Structures are given as structure tokens and as C-alpha cells.
Amino acid sequence: MSVLDENITKLDGYLARFGDKGILNRIAGEDLAGSGGVFQTISPVNKSVICDVALGAATDIDAAANAAHDAFATWRDMPASERKKIILRIAEGIEARAEEIALCECWDTGQAYKFMSKAALRGAENFRYFADQVEQARDGQHLKSPTLMNITTRVPIGPVGVITPWNTPFMLSTWKIAPALAAGCTVVHKPAEAAPLTARLLVEIAEDAGLPPGVLNTVNGFGEGAGKALCEHPKIKAIAFVGESRTGSLIIKQGADTLKRNHLELGGKNPVIVFDDAELDRALDAAIFMIYSINGERCTSSSRLLLQDTIREEFEAKLIERVNKIIVGHPLDPETEVGPLVTEEHFNKVTSYFDIAKEDGATIAAGGKIDRIEGYFVRPTLFTEATNEMRIAQEEIFGPVLTSIPFKSEEEALGMANDVAYGLTGYVWTNDITRALRFTDKLEAGMIWVNSENVRHLPTPFGGVKASGIGRDGGDWSFDFYMEQKHIGFATGQHKITKLGAL
Numbered sequence: 001m002s003v004l005d006e007n008i009t010k011l012d013g014y015l016a017r018f019g020d021k022g023i024l025n026r027i028a029g030e031d032l033a034g035s036g037g038v039f040q041t042i043s044p045v046n047k048s049v050i051c052d053v054a055l056g057a058a059t060d061i062d063a064a065a066n067a068a069h070d071a072f073a074t075w076r077d078m079p080a081s082e083r084k085k086i087i088l089r090i091a092e093g094i095e096a097r098a099e100e101i102a103l104c105e106c107w108d109t110g111q112a113y114k115f116m117s118k119a120a121l122r123g124a125e126n127f128r129y130f131a132d133q134v135e136q137a138r139d140g141q142h143l144k145s146p147t148l149m150n151i152t153t154r155v156p157i158g159p160v161g162v163i164t165p166w167n168t169p170f171m172l173s174t175w176k177i178a179p180a181l182a183a184g185c186t187v188v189h190k191p192a193e194a195a196p197l198t199a200r201l202l203v204e205i206a207e208d209a210g211l212p213p214g215v216l217n218t219v220n221g222f223g224e225g226a227g228k229a230l231c232e233h234p235k236i237k238a239i240a241f242v243g244e245s246r247t248g249s250l251i252i253k254q255g256a257d258t259l260k261r262n263h264l265e266l267g268g269k270n271p272v273i274v275f276d277d278a279e280l281d282r283a284l285d286a287a288i289f290m291i292y293s294i295n296g297e298r299c300t301s302s303s304r305l306l307l308q309d310t311i312r313e314e315f316e317a318k319l320i321e322r323v324n325k326i327i328v329g330h331p332l333d334p335e336t337e338v339g340p341l342v343t344e345e346h347f348n349k350v351t352s353y354f355d356i357a358k359e360d361g362a363t364i365a366a367g368g369k370i371d372r373i374e375g376y377f378v379r380p381t382l383f384t385e386a387t388n389e390m391r392i393a394q395e396e397i398f399g400p401v402l403t404s405i406p407f408k409s410e411e412e413a414l415g416m417a418n419d420v421a422y423g424l425t426g427y428v429w430t431n432d433i434t435r436a437l438r439f440t441d442k443l444e445a446g447m448i449w450v451n452s453e454n455v456r457h458l459p460t461p462f463g464g465v466k467a468s469g470i471g472r473d474g475g476d477w478s479f480d481f482y483m484e485q486k487h488i489g490f491a492t493g494q495h496k497i498t499k500l501g502a503l
């Protein structure tokens with residue numbers, strides 16, 4: 001039996017449990033049907049229905065927000081050492097079920113197992129990392145003044161909403177939920193409607209690890225229903241959102257009446273800038289990895305390649321050769337490098353850029369076509385002869401599609417890199433350290449790597465500028481979001497208090 005066949009057999013075993021009941025909402029430790037009925041989740045691999053999913057609406061969100069509100073004091077006041085143990089057990093639970101998570105995620109999203117097996121384990125790492133921070137999360141500072149002993153302390157903000165997208169749904173939800181739980185918050189999670197399977201696994205794992213009922217609640221549904229209601233709910237104190245930039249602005253509007261705190265991780269059109277003094281073979285590997293792994297459905301993907309004109313011809317020739325050799329296939333085949341795109345709608349969006357590129361006057365140097373028709377498969381694509389003004393250089397395509405643009409000088413490269421609505425990441429390839437310092441200082445991006453692909457280090461801040469987001473995750477930055485700072489001043493003596501009405 002091939003590894004692909006073995007994986008398919010294992011997947012069938014894992015999916016069987018969703019057969020009859022489908023995916024229900026999980027509120028206060030109970031399985032509940034959605035008040036809006038059901039919707040279906042479809043596999044992009046062969047367009048088959050995977051299962052029914054509870055269609056949550058405002059009443060389900062209300063029940064979940066009340067459950068999170070009721071569970072808050074218990075979770076907040078549980079000794080940090082106890083909360084730490086539970087969060088560590090969640091990490092262990094994820095590791096124990098990593099294969100199930102990865103296989104289900106591949107089937108639901110179309111992402112290749114090659115990457116999803118690592119993403120499931122990254123989810124466990126997120127819980128482990130934040131478990132280690134639980135005991136210090138409330139620590140503050142001591143700021144002495146002449147008359148007062150001032151201390152600061154942090155307290156969890158309250159029940160929070162977490163709204164996640166479909167691209168790597170499990171990993172992304174752990175990235176929000178782990179620090180929220182570590183901070184002492186309770187959570188209502190609204191997973192992406194296009195890929196809801198693994199959110200169900202996460203809440204099960206968390207409850208099996210001893211997380212009290214109501215601390216993590218999952219309500220499935222669509223953005224305009226359950227998502228909007230979550231943003232508007234008065235008992236939800238903050239929304240941690242990952243998704244498109246235009247949805248981000250809706251999140252702010254919907255939360256305005258209840259003065260929500262929002263953390264927004266949004267889209268990107270990230271440049272990889274390759275100067276002619278760089279180590280070109282490594283730059284090539286990294287550029288290919290950052291746009292064609294994870295189906296290019298990755299917020300930090302290097303979707304704009306800015307190439308110095310002196311090396312352009314040679315670099316593009318090697319690039320075309322490699323892109324044409326990328327293995328598109330069944331996501332459960334361990335050899336597969338690119339799987340099908342998540343939904344028909346997204347497939348139509350990505351493929352529409354093949355015509356847009358031609359209309360704009362760019363050249364399709366590789367791909368630009370459908371790979372096979374039983375699912376939403378496209379060939380990895382490269383556009384050349386492009387300019388930075390073209391739509392293929394300005395809009396987030398969010399697929400395995402790269403736009404290559406030449407530049408002459410450092411100044412021109414910087415101008416093009418910054419001339420875009422987004423500012424999530426940037427990748428700079430040069431062996432001139434002074435240039436790297438100068439360039440990164442001026443590059444408008446929340447995260448920049450020099451001579452490297454994106455290598456996530458959990459204590460570092462993650463987030464974007466401009467249309468790519470507001471706020472930072474990672475390390476202590478996560479606690480700034482999920483917690484409130486408090487200042488308490490203690491008089492150290494009998495300092496003079498100005499008297500009014502005492503004359």
C-alpha cells in the first residue's frame with residue numbers, strides 16, 4: 001500500500017466520527033446544534049461533502065458569550081500553576097492527535113501533508129510556549145516616586161472572541177487561543193466556515209486536558225452571522241482577528257458600539273528583494289519556498305519578487321525551471337508540494353489573475369493554468385515582465401502565484417517595495433550589511449528577514465503595518481492584548497494633600 005493510500009485509510013477512520021452528527025457547536029462543555037440549521041464543509045480535493053456543520057447565529061453566540069462570561073472568574077482565579085498544567089496537557093493532547101489534526105486539515109483545506117504535519121505540531125508549541133509564561137503573566141513593575149510606591153500589575157481582560165481564517169486554521173487558532181488562556185481569559189472561537197474540522201478537535205483536546213467547561217467555546221458559522229454577532233456582543237471584551245484587510249475594517253466597525261479592543265492580523269503583498277551581491281542560490285530557494293509552500297495561501301508569502309536587473313535573466317531562468325517542477329497533487333501524498341485551493345470561490349479568484357496578468361501586459365512564464373479538474377488544483381504560476389503598478393503586483397492573490405519585477409537601484413527597489421497598501425513582511429537578500437541596515441530601516445513592514453525565509457521565533461513580535469494589521473502577537477506582546485495594565489500607588493508617608501474647602 002502506498003503512503004497516500006495509507007493516509008487515505010487513516011483519514012477515513014478519523015472522518016467517520018463526523019458522519020452522523022457532523023460538527024456541532026461546543027458551548028459550556030456541551031454539544032449544541034446551530035440555531036440557523038446546518039451548512040456543509042466541502043473537500044477541495046474532490047469537491048465532496050465532508051460533513052454538516054452547525055450554522056451558528058446571534059443566539060448561539062449569545063449562549064457562548066454567556067458561558068465564557070460565567071467561566072471567567074473560575075479560570076482567572078485558578079492558581080497559575082494549575083492553569084499552566086492544563087495548558088501543557090493541551091499541548092500534549094495536540095501532539096498525541098497530531099496525525100489526525102494534520103490529515104483532517106489537509107482534507108478540509110487542500111494544504112499538503114508535508115506542511116500540515118508541521119503546522120499541527122506548531123500548534124502544540126504555541127501552547128507549550130505560553131504555558132511557560134503563565135506564572136509571570138500578571139507580573140508588573142515597581143516605579144517609585146517621591147511620595148508613592150507605584151506598582152503595576154496585569155489582569156486578564158475578560159472573555160474574548162477569536163475569529164480565524166481557513167489557510168492554516170488549526171495553527172492560527174492556537175496562536176490566539178493559547179496566549180488568551182495563558183493570560184486567564186475565556187474564549188469564544190468562530191472558526192472559518194471553509195475549514196471548520198480542526199477547531200472541533202481543538203476544543204475536544206482542551207476539555208480532555210481538563211479545561212473547565214465554558215473556558216473555550218466554539219461556534220461555527222459565517223462571518224456576517226456568527227462573526228458579526230461576536231464582535232457586537234457586550235460581554236466579549238476583545239476580538240483577536242486573522243483574515244482579510246477588508247474584513248478587519250468591518251471588525252472595527254462592528255465592535256465600535258461596545259468599545260471592543262481589536263487585534264487585527266490581515267493581508268499582505270510582501271516583497272522579496274534580491275540584490276546582485278546576494279547568495280543567489282539561497283535567495284532562490286527561499287523565494288520559492290515563501291510563495292509556493294502552503295499553496296501560497298499564506299499571509300507572509302513573498303508574492304512580489306523584486307530582482308536587480310543585472311541578475312534578472314539568470315535568476316528568472318532558474319526560477320522558471322524550478323516552478324515547472326513543483327509537484328502538484330493529492331495533499332495526503334507525502335511528495336505533494338502544492339495541493340488544491342481551498343474553495344471554488346477562491347479557485348475562481350486565483351485563476352482570474354491569469355487573465356488579469358495578460359490584460360496588464362505581463363508574461364505568464366510558468367503555470368497560469370488549471371492542473372486537474374477533479375478538485376481545485378492550479379499549476380504554480382510565475383508572472384514576469386511585470387511592473388509594480390499592475391494589479392498582479394498590488395493585490396493579494398493568496399495562491400501559488402508570484403509576480404517578478406525588475407529594479408535598477410536600491411532606491412527604486414525601496415520605492416517599489418513600499419508602494420503597496422500592505423506592510424506585513426519583507427525579505428531582503430544582500431551581502432552588504434550597511435545596505436541591509438539602511439534598507440530594513442526604511443522598509444514599511446512589521447516583520448523583515450535578511451538573507452532568510454520567514455523563520456518564526458515565538459518570543460518575537462508578529463504583526464503588520466498599513467493595511468496588514470494593528471497590534472502584535474508573540475512573547476509578552478500577546479499579553480499586552482489579552483490583559484489590562486493596572487497601576488496602584490501606595491503612599492509611603494504623610495505627603496501634603498491639597499486641601500479644598502478648608503479655609
Ligand code: NAD
Pocket residue numbers: 163164165166167172190191192193221222223224226227228231242243244245247248250251254265266267268298299396398424464468469
Ligand atoms: P476572511 O476575512 O474572509 O475571513 C476570516 C474570518 O473572518 C472567517 O472566520 C470569517 O467567517 C470571518 N468573518 C468574515 N466576515 C466577518 C464579519 N463581518 N464579522 C466577523 N467575522 C467575519 O479571510 P479568509 O479568506 O478566511 O482568510 C484569508 C485572509 O487571511 C488573507 O487575506 C490572509 O492574508 C489573511 N491572513 C492573515 C494572517 C496574518 O497573520 N496577518 C494570517 C493568516 C491569514
